[in-house]
Amino acid sequence: MACLWRNQNRSSIEIPSTEEFSSVTYYVIHVTVGEVKWKVKHRYNDFFNLHSKLVVDHGVSKDILPSKKVIGNKSNEFIESRRRALEEYSQKILVFLKRTMPRVFVEFLDFHVYDIYFLLQELSAKCFAEADFILSTTRTFSMSPLELYAISELVKSCFPDADNLEKPLDLGPILDMCSQLDSLVINGSNSEYLQSNIVLNKLPFEMSQLKIDSSVCFKKISLSMISSLGSLRSTLTVLKVSYTDATSICDILQCDVLHKTAIEGSQKWDALETLDLSHNNLVDIDKTIHLAVSLKHLILNHNKISTISNLMHLPRLEELSIVNNLITICDQLHTKVGNIKSLNLSQNNVVTTKGFKKLYSLENLDLSCNKITEIEDLRYLGNLPCLENITLTGNNVSTTIDYRVKVLELFGNRAKDICLDNEKPSQSELDKVSVLSALRIVKEGKTPDLSKEMCK
Numbered sequence: 001m002a003c004l005w006r007n008q009n010r011s012s013i014e015i016p017s018t019e020e021f022s023s024v025t026y027y028v029i030h031v032t033v034g035e036v037k038w039k040v041k042h043r044y045n046d047f048f049n050l051h052s053k054l055v056v057d058h059g060v061s062k063d064i065l066p067s068k069k070v071i072g073n074k075s076n077e078f079i080e081s082r083r084r085a086l087e088e089y090s091q092k093i094l095v096f097l098k099r100t101m102p103r104v105f106v107e108f109l110d111f112h113v114y115d116i117y118f119l120l121q122e123l124s125a126k127c128f129a130e131a132d133f134i135l136s137t138t139r140t141f142s143m144s145p146l147e148l149y150a151i152s153e154l155v156k157s158c159f160p161d162a163d164n165l166e167k168p169l170d171l172g173p174i175l176d177m178c179s180q181l182d183s184l185v186i187n188g189s190n191s192e193y194l195q196s197n198i199v200l201n202k203l204p205f206e207m208s209q210l211k212i213d214s215s216v217c218f219k220k221i222s223l224s225m226i227s228s229l230g231s232l233r234s235t236l237t238v239l240k241v242s243y244t245d246a247t248s249i250c251d252i253l254q255c256d257v258l259h260k261t262a263i264e265g266s267q268k269w270d271a272l273e274t275l276d277l278s279h280n281n282l283v284d285i286d287k288t289i290h291l292a293v294s295l296k297h298l299i300l301n302h303n304k305i306s307t308i309s310n311l312m313h314l315p316r317l318e319e320l321s322i323v324n325n326l327i328t329i330c331d332q333l334h335t336k337v338g339n340i341k342s343l344n345l346s347q348n349n350v351v352t353t354k355g356f357k358k359l360y361s362l363e364n365l366d367l368s369c370n371k372i373t374e375i376e377d378l379r380y381l382g383n384l385p386c387l388e389n390i391t392l393t394g395n396n397v398s399t400t401i402d403y404r405v406k407v408l409e410l411f412g413n414r415a416k417d418i419c420l421d422n423e424k425p426s427q428s429e430l431d432k433v434s435v436l437s438a439l440r441i442v443k444e445g446k447t448p449d450l451s452k453e454m455c456k
Contacts, residue, residue: 002033002115015087038196116150128173139182148205179211188221223255240276250288330355352377369394382410389419405432
């Protein structure tokens with residue numbers, strides 16, 4: 001990312017070409033600051049308006065801008081001549097103003113978009129102006145790795161002499177607003193940023209300057225670029241990480257840790273209650289998940305996980321969602337997920353519920369769009385005393401004749417309490433369940449009490 005203050009002698013402006021849009025000629029300005037380069041396009045009138053302000057307010061000589069020409073200003077020779085003249089003008093202005101950098105010049109060359117210092121001036125002004133509205137409505141704010149990198153760099157570095165600047169930088173509005181947010185969203189990218197050669201996901205940054213007590217969402221970022229999470233481990237209650245190249249949970253929860261093999265107390269996420277790692281490339285649930293000791297909700301949708309493991313040491317875990325993964329066999333889940341209340345395994349390859357039979361605390365189960373084909377494969381659910389909501393749509397078993405009645409019959413006297421595929425049983429279905437239950441009892445050599453069954 002650009003920093004003019006560190007590259008006073010490595011900054012330049014060139015205008016190597018022009019482009020025409022709707023019969024208007026635009027001059028393509030190439031700005032270079034150290035290793036960073038970007039492009040800005042302006043028509044002659046933009047230069048003229050800039051120059052007028054610089055002459056009045058910043059002591060620029062009136063005669064150095066090439067003059068207007070009304071007749072013949074579309075000829076190739078004239079445009080080329082003006083291009084060279086504007087390039088020379090821009091170079092002189094940069095040399096004259098680079099110590100003070102008035103805002104009108106900063107915005108003309110997009111320094112407020114690509115340069116550390118002027119970008120943060122812009123962000124600070126935005127936070128100051130919009131803080132009350134944001135904090136009274138969504139309480140959510142978005143930032144980029146570019147902005148976080150800028151904050152990280154300026155906190156570590158000396159600021160330029162504020163007396164020479166038209167508008168000194170104050171990070172206060174940024175840090176103050178972030179400390180009051182409900183949610184901070186950080187969006188990265190692997191592409192070049194706007195008209196520059198800056199790649200957001202190649203910028204290292206820290207989170208230690210920001211105090212966030214509630215939720216942080218990382219989206220499309222490079223986790224390896226985070227050098228410090230600061231106090232997030234002790235304060236954050238919700239963490240969402242999506243669309244990254246992470247293949248293991250340690251890549252996320254220990255992203256700023258050099259040696260990831262050890263799980264130390266200082267690395268624990270003490271306050272974290274909700275962890276959403278959807279849309280990554282996770283292949284398993286590794287032991288790093290134990291760092292989230294207070295976790296209640298774990299969401300791992302749209303990954304490549306094939307087995308459920310390492311969740312027994314999360315005593316507060318209530319909800320587990322592993323939608324659209326590679327789960328096939330679920331053996332003895334009670335030894336792996338503890339006293340879980342809600343389990344969503346939709347869009348996997350589950351063929352039987354045998355491994356679910358001792359999930360005695362389970363209340364909600366979503367097995368939609370799996371590969372269960374027989375009612376027999378569901379019989380293990382009948383003895384789960386707390387189970388009330390079951391979703392099985394998208395399985396072949398749901399096409400079975402009298403499918404709903406046969407599934408409800410597995411629950412015996414509790415059939416009336418079961419919500420199957422988001423629908424409570426009708427009285428007609430309950431009557432059929434009673435008949436099926438009676439027939440089963442007869443088959444077992446017992447005498448059913450039909451009047452009692454029908455009354456339930």
